[in-house]
Amino acid sequence: MKLLVVEDNPRLAAVMTKLLADNGLTVDSVATIEDARAALSLATYDLVLLDLALPDGYGGDLLRSLRTAWQPTPVLVATARGDVSDRVQLLNAGADDYLVKPFSLDELLARIRALLRRPRQTAPNLLEAGNIALDTVSQTLTVAGRPIEVLRLELRVLGALLAQRGKLLARERLEQAVYSMEAEVTPNAIEAAISRLRRRLDSNGATVTITAMRGLGYILAEREQC
Secondary structure (H helix, E strand, O other), X not given: OEEEEEOOOHHHHHHHHHHHHHOOOEEEEEOOHHHXXXXXXXXXXXXXXXXXXXXXXXXXXXXXXXXXXXXXXXXXXXXXXXXXXXXXXXXXXXXXXXXEOOOOHHHHHHHHHHHHHOOOOOOOOEEEEOOEXXXXXXXXXXXXXXXXXXXXXXXXXXXXXXXXXXXXXXXXHHHHHHOOOOOOOOOOHHHHHHXXXXXXXXHOOOOEEEEEXXXXXXXXXXXXXX
């Protein structure tokens, strides 16, 4: 596992780097947004530990640019801002977790391990294909810029399909993405939701299709132009 530490406090950066290295992780450490962008363009990281107050700008801008570019690398934000509104803003911007400074090194390691255990998924705030766009924060769907009313279950199904657009999404994985582990799923619930979703999209001029692969799953793709 390879991590990128973005922290401009030399002492803290050294302590975190040693902690992570002592626990079998490969670590690169940089002190600026510019150096972080350079590192991310050259290597693939399993997690980014990101400070917000950096010499050349606000770390949250780096976070937003990663999510805008569909970069799914987990980001753990280290921040001195402890207000609820600040934390909510960070999570809505795409942070996977956060720690408020000063923090325990044991907690830091535990949170990093928890994030590294998660299945790797792409989850930007805006999911798009063709002329449709789903804002996963506000849970709103637009077709050609027009808002469309969609049931909550249909939104979850659409979000899972958009995240894997152009690829087969197995039915089992779709159910896992849409339902909690405790939920009781009726046999035809997914089929019914997709059927309603198709009708809504078609009636509003969406340029995407949802294809069922019998016994396998579903594929959402842009409609072929005639």
